Amino acid sequence: MDGQDEERVYSVSEANRMADGLLQDLVLWVEGEVANYRAYANYAFFSLREEEAVLPCVIFGEVMRDAGGELREGAMVLARGRLGIYIRRGQYRMNVYQVQEAGEGKLRREFFRLLHKLAQEGLFDEALKKPLPAYPERVGLVTSLEGAAVRDVVRNLARRYPCCHLLARGVRVQGDEATGDIVAAIGLFNRACPVDVIILARGGGSLEDLHPFNTEEVVRAIRASSIPVITGVGHEPDLTLADLAADYRASTPTGAAEAAVPSSAEVLSLLREKETTLREGMRGALHKEEKRLLSQEGRRPFRDSEVLLAQAYQNLAEEELDLLNRARAFLDERTNRVEDYALSLSRFPREYRDLPRSVTGEASKLVASFHSWYRWKEGEPAQRGREMRSRMAAFLAGEEGRTRLLASRLQALSPLAVLSRGYAVVSRAGERKPLLSSLEVEKGQRLDVRLHRGILRCEVEEREEPAEQAEDGLVPGT
Amino acid sequence: MSEMTFRKMMERLEEITATLERQDLELEEGLRLFEEGVGLIREARRRLAETGAKVERLIGSMEEGLSSEELRLEEAGEEADGEGD
Numbered sequence: 395m396d397g398q399d400e401e402r403v404y405s406v407s408e409a410n411r412m413a414d415g416l417l418q419d420l421v422l423w424v425e426g427e428v429a430n431y432r433a434y435a436n437y438a439f440f441s442l443r444e445e446e447a448v449l450p451c452v453i454f455g456e457v458m459r460d461a462g463g464e465l466r467e468g469a470m471v472l473a474r475g476r477l478g479i480y481i482r483r484g485q486y487r488m489n490v491y492q493v494q495e496a497g498e499g500k501l502r503r504e505f506f507r508l509l510h511k512l513a514q515e516g517l518f519d520e521a522l523k524k525p526l527p528a529y530p531e532r533v534g535l536v537t538s539l540e541g542a543a544v545r546d547v548v549r550n551l552a553r554r555y556p557c558c559h560l561l562a563r564g565v566r567v568q569g570d571e572a573t574g575d576i577v578a579a580i581g582l583f584n585r586a587c588p589v590d591v592i593i594l595a596r597g598g599g600s601l602e603d604l605h606p607f608n609t610e611e612v613v614r615a616i617r618a619s620s621i622p623v624i625t626g627v628g629h630e631p632d633l634t635l636a637d638l639a640a641d642y643r644a645s646t647p648t649g650a651a652e653a654a655v656p657s658s659a660e661v662l663s664l665l666r667e668k669e670t671t672l673r674e675g676m677r678g679a680l681h682k683e684e685k686r687l688l689s690q691e692g693r694r695p696f697r698d699s700e701v702l703l704a705q706a707y708q709n710l711a712e713e714e715l716d717l718l719n720r721a722r723a724f725l726d727e728r729t730n731r732v733e734d735y736a737l738s739l740s741r742f743p744r745e746y747r748d749l750p751r752s753v754t755g756e757a758s759k760l761v762a763s764f765h766s767w768y769r770w771k772e773g774e775p776a777q778r779g780r781e782m783r784s785r786m787a788a789f790l791a792g793e794e795g796r797t798r799l800l801a802s803r804l805q806a807l808s809p810l811a812v813l814s815r816g817y818a819v820v821s822r823a824g825e826r827k828p829l830l831s832s833l834e835v836e837k838g839q840r841l842d843v844r845l846h847r848g849i850l851r852c853e854v855e856e857r858e859e860p861a862e863q864a865e866d867g868l869v870p871g872t
Numbered sequence: 873m874s875e876m877t878f879r880k881m882m883e884r885l886e887e888i889t890a891t892l893e894r895q896d897l898e899l900e901e902g903l904r905l906f907e908e909g910v911g912l913i914r915e916a917r918r919r920l921a922e923t924g925a926k927v928e929r930l931i932g933s934m935e936e937g938l939s940s941e942e943l944r945l946e947e948a949g950e951e952a953d954g955e956g957d
Contacts, residue, residue, distance in 0.1 A: 528882065539929060539945075
C-alpha cells in the first residue's frame with residue numbers, strides 16, 4: 395500500500411504496476427489442467443484450469459524448454475510461480491518458474507524411480523529382515539492417533555494378547571510433515587523408548603495420501619531401526635516402499651496387530667501341549683526311576699528274592715547232602731551187616747540161607763525209596779533239580795553196583811553154593827537145623843541129607859563119638 | 873517368576889520340555905523341572921487371563937523428556953468408524 399494517495403490521480407500503467415506490486419510476494423504451487431498452450435520462440439502462454447476457474451500463465455526461456463514435456467494440453471501439472479499483472483494489458487497472470495507433472499502419474503513415476511534405486515542399494519533384501527519376537531512385552535505403534543488405524547491396532551492387540559503393553563506415538567500420516575514425524579517416531583523408539591516391535595500403520599488412501607510411506611527417508615528409517623518394524627498400511631492393493639523395507643508387511647493395521655503378537659488362544663493351546671509333554675516326560679522319568687529302583691533293589695541282598703532263593707537253595711543243597719550222607723551211612727551200615735551176616739552164615743548156613751535175598755530186597759527197597767525221594771526232588775526248582783538228578787543218578791548207580799556186588803558175594807558164601815562144591819547139609823528128618831555133632835543123633839535116627847541137587851533120606855546105622863577138638867565147619871557128608 | 877518376561881518364560885518352558893523329553897534325567901532333577909514347568913504354565917495362563925492390555929500414548933520428546941499417559945480412543949473411534957481399516 396506504500397505510495398498510495400487517495401488525493402492523487404494515477405495513470406493506467408501506474409495502477410497496473412501497483413496491483414502487480416501487491417501480488418509480488420505471492421509465490422505459490424498451483425495445481426491444474428493445462429489448457430490453451432501457445433508456444434513462441436522465447437515464451438509460452440497457457441492456462442491452468444479446474445472446473446470453474448482459470449489461471450492465465452506465462453512461462454519464459456529455459457524454464458519453458460525444461461517444462462515442455464509436461465505442458466501438454468489437458469495434462470495435470472503443478473506450477474510454481476509468482477502472481478502478477480501484465481502491465482501492458484492489465485492482465486492477471488502467473489509467471490511460472492517451475493513445472494512438474496502433478497497427481498498420480500508423477501507420483502507413480504517417482505515411486506518406481508525410488509523403488510529401483512533403493513532396491514539396487516539392497517534396502518529391500520530379504521536377508522536384512524529381522525525376525526519378529528514371538529512374545530513381545532512392549533509394542534510401539536507409530537500412527538495417527540485419530541482415525542481407524544490406531545483403533546484397529548489397539549483393539550486387536552488387546553483382544554489377542556492382553557498381557558502386552560502398547561505405546562503409541564502419534565504422528566501425522568499425510569502431508570509434507572508426515573515423513574519427518576514418522577522418521578522421528580521410529581528413531582524415538584530406538585533411542586529412548588525400547589519396545590520389542592514397532593507397528594507403522596495407516597488407513598488406506600490414494601497414492602498421494604500414502605506419499606510419506608513412499609519416501610526415501612521413511613524407508614531408510616525403517617531399515618536403520620534395530621527394532622523389527624511391521625507395516626500395516628491401507629488396504630490390500632496398496633503397496634508402499636515402507637512395506638518393502640519393513641521386516642514384516644501386513645496389508646492392514648489389523649493384520650499388523652495380528653502379526654505383532656501371538657493370539658492368547660494359540661498360546662493357551664501351546665501351553666496345554668507343553669503341559670502334556672511335561673506330564674509325559676515326568677511319567678517317563680518316574681517309570682525310569684521305578685525300573686532303576688527295582689534293579690537297585692536287586693543289588694541289596696537283604697531285600698532280594700533271588701538271594702533269598704539262592705540261600706534256600708543252598709540250605710536245600712546242604713540238607714540233601716546231609717541226606718545223602720545219611721543214606722550212605724545207612725547203606726554202609728547195611729553193607730557191614732550183610733558182611734557180618736555172610737560171615738555168620740558159615741556158622742549158621744541153614745538159618746541164613748535166604749538172607750542174600752532179603753539183603754537184596756533191603757537194598758532195592760532203599761533204592762526205591764531213593765527213587766521216590768528223587769521224584770519228589772524233581773518237583774524242586776529246575777536247576778537244583780537237574781544237579782540233584784545227576785548227583786543222585788551217579789550215587790545210586792554206584793550204590794546199586796555195590797549192592798549187586800555184595801549180593802553176589804553173599805551168593806558165593808551161601809550154603810547152597812557150598813553144596814555145589816560137593817558138601818552136604820545134614821539135618822534130622824523133617825528138620826532144617828543142620829547137625830553139627832554125631833552126638834545129636836541116635837542109631838536108627840532118620841536123617842535128611844541135602845546135596846547140591848536133591849535130598850537123600852537116610853538112617854543112622856552107626857554113630858562115632860566126635861573127637862575132643864572138633865573143628866568148626868561143615869561136616870563132609872558120609 | 874513374575875519378573876520374567878513372557879518370552880523368557882516360554883523359552884524356559886521349551887527348554888524344560890525338551891530336557892524332560894530326553895528322559896535321561898535323575899528323578900530328583902526331573903521332578904524339579906516338572907514343578908518348574910507346571911509353575912511356568914500356571915503363571916503364563918494367569919498373565920494371558922489378564923483383561924485389558926496396557927495402552928498408552930507416548931508424549932513429549934527426547935530433548936524435553938518423554939512420558940506416557942493412558943490412550944483413550946472412544947471419541948476417535950466413534951467419528952472414524954466405518955472409514956478405512
